[in-house]
Amino acid sequence: MAAARLSQFGVQHVAKGIGRLTTEVIESGSGSYVSMVGGKRYLDFTVGIGVANLGHCHPKVTKAIQSQVGTLVHGQVNIAFQKPYLELIERLLPMMPHPSLDTFFFWNSGSEAVEAAVKLARHATKKQNIIVNFGPLVPGIFSVPFPYCAQCSIAQHAGGKFNYENCCMDPVTQLELLLKRETAPSDTAAIVIEPVLGEGGYVPAPKGYFDRVREICDKNNILLICDEVQSGFGRTGKMFAVEHYGVRPDILIMAKGIANGMPLSGIVSRKELMDKQPPGTMGGTYGGNAVACAAGVAVADAFKEEKILENVNARSKELRGMLEDLRKDPKVGSMIHDVRGLGLMLAVEFKPSPKGSIGSKVQAKCKEKGMLILTTSIYDTLRFIPALNISKEDMAYGCQILKEAIEEVAAGEDPQETQTKGQALE
Ligand SMILES: Cc1ncc(COP(=O)(O)O)c(C=O)c1O
Incomplete structure (x- = not known):
């Protein structure tokens, strides 16, 4: 079928x-690029919403998949252990943000892994209620606001006094109030937090927030x-993002980048908690x-062999630097509310x-x-999710496209009309 007919x-x-x-219809992907049926090629700053983190069709991952397909495709977990599953755990153990996280359960999607974590928390604590930062809610789930300093009403009226480096900690007060008013600690099994809010706008938790939450959890x-x-x-x-905050999670939920495109997710916790679930529960x-899992093993190996984290931090500086420079340009800066994020999980929020x-x-x-780039959040936010191994040249090319696009849009905006609501806080 021709491109138009397929579409x-x-x-x-x-x-x-x-x-x-x-x-359009994607025909193939290679590294930081996708090619469409009909021949158009895009620099991909979405990588399938943060899944193909090592770029599309990473050669080592592809090879591992091809090899495993000829050996064993489905080794159902309730029948027996299977080798790639155990090898993956072996690779992941030293990568965990805390040595207590040593017992794993794998699922297919992120949502299923969240469910598995909630189920484990309920079993392990024999309590029902769960606190989250995001709706919609089902019975037994309670919500507290995520500490989103760029949209915090207290920060906005405090003349720049509060920001991600120095949070007003109102969300902690709200969590304490929730535990007094709506879900008593004796009924509350767990609180689920994204260290960097994803779909909510690429918002990193402010400094000090996790320490306070950990204290509340322990108490x-x-x-x-x-x-x-x-x-x-x-x-x-x-x-893992939680390492930026030096805090130990009781349960960690993983998915997306774990297998660079193969559907895989998981939870990890300490054995003592995991073992509270009798066989057959999971x-x-x-x-x-x-x-x-074989893909996951190859991903873990590539992380080590290809110095991926070093690249993330180097490329992050380049992208963030370009965004910060743009913010200083009076015409463009007048429409930017916030530039934020960590590593290559960066975003710009417009007024x-x-x-x-x-x-x-x-x-x-x-x-x-x-x-290709994505928007996110209820606020006007663009997020940037390039491959973690994007080359310096491709990052420069992406920054050039972005800069031109933002400048061209700014040229069509009237800075007087763009609401001045809130100031960039970071
Ligand atoms: C933080 C977070 N948790 C859970 C999910 C759900 O994952 P999935 O779409 O694989 O079910 C997502 C999806 O984007 C996510 O970003």
């Missing part, structure tokens, strides 16, 4: 509810669950698939514009210029 076929027969950045026998589905596996410049037909989303306009211009 039309997709529009006709694929669920509309999915929604997508483009109706009240509540488990701290870190959801690192998006922030894990090197995305923030450390293997399991699932496809969880911890052998081919996906609300009466002419519609600035982020979406920049996104469209980037696409015209040959680059």
Whole structure:
């Protein structure tokens, strides 16, 4: 089928509810680039929403997948152990943010792993309620605000006094109030936190927040669950984002980058907690698939052999530097509310514009210029998720496209009209 026909076929027969950045059809991916049916090539600053973290079709991962496909595809976990599953655990153990995290359970998707973590917390504590930073809520789930300094009402009225380096800690007060008013510690099994809020806008937790939450958890026998589905596996410049905060999670949730595109997720906790679940409590037909685990082993090896974290930190400085420079340009700076993030989990949040989303306009211009990027959050936020092993040259090319796109959108904006609500806080 020709490109246009294939695309039309997709529009006709694929669920509309999915929604997508483009109706073009991806033919292949290689490193930081994807090629579409019909020949168009894009620099990919989405990597499938932070999944193909080592670039598309990383040769070592592809080789491991090909080899495993010819050996064992499905070794169902309730039947027996299988080799790639155990090899993956062997590789992951030294990568964990705390040595107490030594017992694993693998699933397929991030959502399933979150469910598994909640189930474990309920079993282990014999308590029901869970506190989260995100809705919508089902019974037994309670929400407290994430410490989002760039949109915090207290910070906005404090004349720049509070920011990510110096948080007002109101979300901690709100957590303490929640434990008094709505879900008593004796009913609360766990609190689930993303160290860097993902879909909510690439917001890193401010300094000191995790220490306070850990204290509250310890005092009240509540488990701290870190959801690192998006922030894990090197995305923030450390293997796991929680390492930036030096805090020990009781349960860590992993997915996305763990197998560079194969559907794999997992939770890890300490053996004493995990062993509270009797045999038969956990399991699932496809969880911890052998081919996906083999890919995970290759990912872990590549992290070590290819000095991925060093690259993340070097490329992060370049991208962040470009964004900070743009912010200093009066015309562009007047429409930027915040530049934030860690490693290669970076974002720029624009001020609300009466002419519609600035982020979406920049996104469209980037696409015209040959680059895919994503927006996120209820605020006007563009997020940047390049491959963690992106080359210096490709990062420079991406920065050039982004800079041009943002400057062109700024040229069409009236700085007087762009609301001055809030100041960039970082
Ligand atoms: C932090 C976080 N947790 C959980 C999920 C859900 O993962 P999945 O889409 O694999 O179910 C996502 C997805 O983006 C995520 O970013």
